[in-house]
Amino acid sequence: MCIFVENTKTMKRLPIFITALALVSSVAVAEELKLREDNISQIVKAMTLEEKAHLVVGADMKKIAVGGEVGDTNLGVPGAAGITYPIPRLGIPSIVMADGPAGLRISPKRENDPNTYYCTGFPVGTHLAATWNDDIIYQVGVAMGEEVKEYGVDILLAPGINIMRNPLCGRNFEYYSEDPLLAGRTAAAIINGVESNDVGTSLKHFCANNQEINRLGNDSRVSQRALREIYLRNFEIAVQLSQPWTIMTSYNYLNGRYTSEDKGLLEDVLRGEFGFEGMIVTDWGGGLDAAAQMAAGNDMIQPGAPRHYDRILAAVKDGTLSEADLDKCVARVLELIVKTPKFKGYKFTNKPDLKAHAAVTREVASEGFVLLKNESKALPMVGGQTVALFGVGSYDFIAGGRGSGDVNKAYVVDMHEGMISNGIVLEKKLDDYYMQHMEKERKRIAPLDEHRRWTHYTLRPNEVRDPRQLVAGSAERADIAVITISRNSAEGFERHVNRDFKLRIDETALVNEVSREFRAAGKKVVVVLNVCGPVEVASWRDKVDAILVCWMPGQEGGNSVADVLLGKVSPSGHLPMSFPMCYADVPSQNFPVDVPETGLNQSFENFSYVNKYYDQPNVDYTNYTEDIFVGYRHFATRQVEVAYPFGHGLTYTDFELSDMKVKQGKGGYTISCKVTNTGERAAKQVVQLYSTSLFPDHERPLVELRGYVKTPTLKPGESKVVELTLTTDDLAIFVEEESAWKTMAGDYRLSLGFSSEDLRANREIFVPQTTVVRKVTDILKPTDGKLFIE
Ligand code: BGC
8 A cells, every 4th residue: 555745845745655664664663662641550560660750859969968959950050949850852842940939030140241131120929919909920931931931941839829928927928817718819820921931930838838837847837727718728729720840749747647748638639629730749859758749649759869769769779669650750741841832842942031021020020019007198209309218128129038049130229210201300429428427337247248138138228327416407308207127037937926027126226217317307208129029017006107118129120110200100010918006906916926046947947857846836746726817807896996808908099899790690699889099199909809708607807908909000080890800609618627628608708908907898798509619638637646735
């Protein structure tokens, strides 16, 4: 038999004898079996056990110490976090993974190479979440993803969405919220944006990784209900809305097991219930037993060490790990690899559009600023005002946090520079003073600067010790005072109550002096909080007229602040977490507060490799006794006053909310209202939907966020009707005794407003029947025994 094929050059049809062709090609296939999208099972069959064990272990096989580390490899792309093991004989390339949540983290310079490889420093995770704007977050993701692709990276190790259980967690700046819906939706927007470039993401850290102290050895002990409704729910939402290419398991134990070794968590919950289809990777150096990780469905170990490889080989050989389980992991790694730019031979340019991304970061930053207070319209500034700029933070601005979430950016526009270049006039005497002070401080800090990126994150220029002389007379020379207060934060550390959550004495003195001086002259005082998360504001806020939280706004931060101070843009961010009155009000009092520092990275202290210790509360184990009452769920329910509630954020205008309507449809409701700009400036507003159950069955939070939508910019007088949807399933709670999500019959109040405490309209709905939304496997129970030493 013969067939005809077309010769593409001559377009003549050539006869080819098919038997001969078949013979030739089968020989070729046998010799040339190479990975393709459609031959993964064949490749798995063709791999030796050694190759399989290599593929599931990262290829940076340094002899790493036991314990996690921030990834840093010189293989693949310098400064990336890890690479996979290549198997050229089967056409399996090595793919590259790099951090992180505020943009790509790679080395900006390379040996013997005059080029630079800077990446854009975007606003940190908390800041992005504060925009409450899926569209703009998606655009950030698109920009981040382009840098990932054009720098030859395949997977961005982001976003991080662990719940902000306690305001002092050192990594909260990377994370999004104390609320699972806001965290899950923000993550989905970033993931969809990044992955629109055909590169991957890694949603992390799965899960209940809410403290840094002893992060590799701490056991998070959480009730099934709190897990389902809070600590897993954020991941569930993100997976359902974005199906990320990969998920990273966390360092901690969860109810007595390492998350990366817990088959129930990974197979039953993540894959089975949430429908996750991608690959699961450990956090860097996380977990103990490589064979148990494979058996649990944690497909890859990064960055990889010889002991992981040896353990997997030995376990298959002695039968403690089935080769079939290993094969599943191998197949999932291959399914990931075939999607990557590396596999597809993408020719990256090393020239992402950094200029365009700088514009993106400038815009998104101002959108996420939260105006906490603005007495008698202190902001925006009136054109031509001379500003007395106080605080070392104005000159040494913090654009992002430390650790793997840091970005090697080419520059940071600080407040001082941003204000000047946007035409704001600074009071000269003060400015000269600070320039000199900063020169001295920079010299003092320089020798230690090498470590500054991460472990010396608290190393900052000192504030002017006695501000009295500095402040005296400044109100005569300036029209308005702006004080910047900064707080940095780093992976591997927690923040402290006294020197960090509260203002320090030098900062309090500065606020007091400036306030006295400017108020006596009838002039306004503005505080800019350049912070990683909440700080105590209640004791000093009355002394100032406006407080603007600008978080850690990325490399264009100074320009973004200037845009907002000048009123070119109205701030429209809302708090993704509550600002408590004082630390004692925080519900999660089981937290390692003020653990004495030893100079070591605290995430590794107390790490017990073989024998897990259970003797030090909040270090060896942490009981989540506040249960589902995290953040506003606690404050609102127990009526504990907060300084500023979850969801709060002012604009430069006023909004009215009217015409709330609830329409019942199949399986749910459409809730609408009209939002009208009743003030004098253009701005956006966030409409938030909360539910309250009006019957006493189970203990429940007073209000729970069920939806939100951000309006476009509305001009003065302009209105917009917005719509939100709610299914009856969204009202379900997790009933532990039945291991089921259930929506209980009864009356519910649906409220719309501009924060969790500023609810402007409500309607009641009646759910006639209790329904079981989903029954789930009864797993992830906190165990008893020695795990529960109080
Ligand atoms: C962090 C991860 C990060 C990884 C690679 C770990 O220490 O916990 O978030 O992606 O290092 O750098």
